[in-house]
Amino acid sequence: xxxxxxxxxxxxxxxxxxxxxxxxxxxxxxxxxxxxxxxxxxxxxxxxxxxxxxxxxxxxxxxxxxxxxxxxxxxxxxxxxxxxxxxxxxxxxxxxxxxxxxxxxxxxxxxxxxxxxxxxxxxxxxxxxxxxxxxxxxxxxxxxxxxxxxxxxxxxxxxxxxxxxxxxxxxxxxxxxxxxxxxxxxxxxxxxxxxxxxxxxxxxxxxxxxxxxxxxxxxxxxxxxxxxxxxxxxxxxxxxxxxxxxxxxxxxxxxxxxxxxxxxxxxxxxxxxxxxxxxxxxxxxxxxxxxxxxxxxxxxxxxxxxxxxxxxxxxxxxxxxxxxx
Amino acid sequence: xxxxxxxxxxxxxxxxxxxxxxxxxxxxxxxxxxxxxxxxxxxxxxxxxxxxxxxxxxxxxxxxxxxxxxxxxxxxxxxxxxxxxxxxxxxxxxxxxxxxxxxxxxxxxxxxxxxxxxxxxxxxxxxxxxxxxxxxxxxxxxxxxxxxxxxxxxxxxxxxxxxxxxxxxxxxxxxxxxxxxxxxxxxxxxxxxxxxxxxxxxxxxxxxxxxxxxxxxxxxxxxxxxxxxxxxxxxxxxxxxxxxxxxxxxxxxxxxxxxxxxxxxxxxxxxxxxxxxxxxxxxxxxxxxxxxxxxxxxxxxxxxxxxxxxxxxxxxxxxxxxxxxxxxxxxxxxxxxxxxxxx
Numbered sequence: 023x024x025x026x027x028x029x030x031x032x033x034x035x036x037x038x039x040x041x042x043x044x045x046x047x048x049x050x051x052x053x054x055x056x057x058x059x060x061x062x063x064x065x066x067x068x069x070x071x072x073x074x075x076x077x078x079x080x081x082x083x084x085x086x087x088x089x090x091x092x093x094x095x096x097x098x099x100x101x102x103x104x105x106x107x108x109x110x111x112x113x114x115x116x117x118x119x120x121x122x123x124x125x126x127x128x129x130x131x132x133x134x135x136x137x138x139x140x141x142x143x144x145x146x147x148x149x150x151x152x153x154x155x156x157x158x159x160x161x162x163x164x165x166x167x168x169x170x171x172x173x174x175x176x177x178x179x180x181x182x183x184x185x186x187x188x189x190x191x192x193x194x195x196x197x198x199x200x201x202x203x204x205x206x207x208x209x210x211x212x213x214x215x216x217x218x219x220x221x222x223x224x225x226x227x228x229x230x231x232x233x234x235x236x237x238x239x240x241x242x243x244x245x246x247x248x249x250x251x252x253x254x255x256x257x258x259x260x261x262x263x264x265x266x267x268x269x270x271x272x273x274x275x276x277x278x279x280x281x282x283x284x285x286x287x288x289x290x291x292x293x294x295x296x297x298x299x300x301x302x303x304x305x306x307x308x309x310x311x312x313x314x315x316x317x318x319x320x321x322x323x324x325x326x327x328x329x330x331x332x333x334x335x336x337x338x339x340x341x342x343x344x345x346x347x
Numbered sequence: 348x349x350x351x352x353x354x355x356x357x358x359x360x361x362x363x364x365x366x367x368x369x370x371x372x373x374x375x376x377x378x379x380x381x382x383x384x385x386x387x388x389x390x391x392x393x394x395x396x397x398x399x400x401x402x403x404x405x406x407x408x409x410x411x412x413x414x415x416x417x418x419x420x421x422x423x424x425x426x427x428x429x430x431x432x433x434x435x436x437x438x439x440x441x442x443x444x445x446x447x448x449x450x451x452x453x454x455x456x457x458x459x460x461x462x463x464x465x466x467x468x469x470x471x472x473x474x475x476x477x478x479x480x481x482x483x484x485x486x487x488x489x490x491x492x493x494x495x496x497x498x499x500x501x502x503x504x505x506x507x508x509x510x511x512x513x514x515x516x517x518x519x520x521x522x523x524x525x526x527x528x529x530x531x532x533x534x535x536x537x538x539x540x541x542x543x544x545x546x547x548x549x550x551x552x553x554x555x556x557x558x559x560x561x562x563x564x565x566x567x568x569x570x571x572x573x574x575x576x577x578x579x580x581x582x583x584x585x586x587x588x589x590x591x592x593x594x595x596x597x598x599x600x601x602x603x604x605x606x607x608x609x610x611x612x613x614x615x616x617x618x619x620x621x622x623x624x625x626x627x628x629x630x631x632x633x634x635x636x637x638x639x640x641x642x643x644x645x646x647x648x649x650x651x652x653x654x655x656x657x658x659x660x661x662x663x664x665x666x667x668x669x670x671x672x673x674x675x676x677x678x679x680x681x682x683x684x685x686x687x688x689x690x
Contacts, residue, residue: 047491073490073491076487076522078518079514079517079518079521081514081517081518083480083510083511083514083515084480084483084511084514084515084517084518086480087477087478087479087480087481087483087484087511087514087515088480088481088483088484088487088515088518089484090480090481090484091421091469091480091481091482091483091484091485091486091487091488092484092485092487092488092491093484094469094481094484094485095419095469095485095488095489096488097488097491099484114474114477114511115477115480115511118474118477119472119474119477119478119481123470124679124680124681124682125455125679125680126452126455126456126460126470127452127455127456127460127462127464127470128450128451128452128453128454128455128456128462128679129453129678129679129682130452130462130464131462131464131469131470132682163680163686164680164681166681166684186683187682187683188681188682188683188684215684263684
């Protein structure tokens with residue numbers, strides 16, 4: 023095992039897959055000469071050349087469309103959005119093209135590509151640069167949605183995403199890039215649709231994904247130390263496919279659930295999880311499923327307001343106590 | 348508009364009389380095929396919008412004639428003519444329009460989403476201009492592999508007013524991809540005339556700033572389209588760089604099946620339609636064949652009746668074909684993953 027950052031883990035995955043498969047190429051804004059806005063692609067232009075590490079104009083629809091077209095004839099593009107907030111410009115390409123092509127042409131044209139980049143906020147980027155919106159993508163049949171929280175998951179799942187024959191939305195989180203974690207030295211991949219129980223517990227199930235997983239783990243430690251409450255923390259890792267077996271198994275053990283995500287609460291992914299739990303495990307619940315999520319407001323700039331708009335450890339602790347009350 | 352150009356008086360060097368007859372019969376098949384669509388639609392055999400290509404046949408026929416087996420093409424939702432010009436089985440095209448399992452996309456795409464992967468036809472797309480960025484990716488893929496294939500990308504004048512098309516044209520020129528952007532200017536985006544919708548109504552002129560060669564050509568004369576297309580595609584294949592060609596053409600029918608003559612009267616006159624019908628590419632080419640002694644009147648009649656028969660045969664085939672089985676509802680959402688049935 024090596025202790026590396028989330029950013030390095032992503033870079034390793036890109037490098038290894040590009041070495042393995044000549045059809046893999048990268049495109050996006052500032053990924054080559056500038057080495058990547060978040061330095062994920064650092065050194066890759068020098069290593070693989072301009073044909074495989076393609077700097078693009080600021081043209082998100084063009085980037086997405088170019089990736090789709092190349093994928094349709096058998097290449098495996100990995101397109102970077104500088105942030106998923108900018109992917110909104112490319113929504114028609116993602117939703118009405120990438121996600122539809124396999125189905126509307128009767129299964130004859132595959133679109134093996136990855137759209138990746140940072141999602142979420144927390145750096146005072148305010149209203150237009152702080153979106154998560156993973157529930158939008160998870161809503162669309164034909165897209166897979168992946169949200170790894172640790173370097174090991176990021177690496178293993180990016181490799182899986184690149185090898186997948188379907189369009190994959192691979193959402194990173196800007197606040198995760200510099201986090202460190204153990205990553206296996208040997209070749210490995212992590213399949214989609216397999217949630218990871220990152221902490222075992224008997225009292226309450228906390229379900230999270232992406233950056234809030236780290237927050238949930240810290241909250242769980244505090245609750246164990248100060249209150250003697252043992253939380254089970256499930257990291258979903260992918261939202262589509264979604265590992266309901268792990269969720270339901272945990273619900274049957276703890277009978278109490280808190281879902282945590284940074285995206286807005288209203289019609290957020292937590293609503294889908296809560297709905298499925300009540301549908302499939304209603305009798306196992308001892309309390310309503312609670313959601314700790316982003317406020318239903320545009321994200322404000324001021325540090326105190328922004329902090330209040332996103333879920334915190336304290337919010338999670340409060341919710342866990344409430345679900346036990 | 349320079350549609351008054353006279354019919355060409357000589358065959359282009361590369362076009363043998365025999366090949367011209369083939370192309371003429373292709374146009375004839377497209378016309379007779381589509382003439383069966385409205386009646387079938389009225390009988391409830393088809394649904395959706397159903398946009399016919401009647402009047403524009405010379406454009407797809409003249410360009411696609413120069414495609415090699417390994418070239419690609421991609422187009423908008425007005426795609427029946429392109430599929431048939433490329434040689435897709437009319438029976439399977441009609442079956443798709445009927446929503447039958449024997450259709451080119453198993454009945455799951457319909458009129459707007461024809462496809463023929465074996466012939467490099469990467470599909471018809473329903474979002475105006477949406478496939479133009481895809482063509483850049485196809486072109487990039489060709490460059491990536493270092494082959495001398497080309498990609499033809501057909502879209503309408505309406506697409507020139509949607510943002511992603513301009514992102515795509517710029518990127519095509521930045522990466523020098525071997526794509527021919529074929530803007531079929533039939534003068535109306537639905538009911539909105541191009542002079543109203545585009546501050547620069549000359550679309551070739553408008554595209555000139557993207558750093559690729561552009562040209563405006565006549566689209567009602569098969570010989571002219573054929574000759575221009577040959578030069579353009581040859582250039583793109585061997586340079587390589589993209590090319591933007593605006594083709595002046597006209598649709599004789601409405602935008603879609605719902606755009607009936609009463610609605611059409613809101614945006615164009617009968618006289619205007621009549622003016623363009625006088626320039627019917629099929630009639631023009633027939634006249635050329637006769638005047639140059641390439642075909643006789645009786646041959647023309649025979650080919651016409653064969654085309655009509657092929658169209659009727661396609662209708663009969665489609666009508667006799669089964670609907671897709673209900674399992675198809677959940678198939679092809681992902682290549683490798685089941686979707687849970689909602690019931």
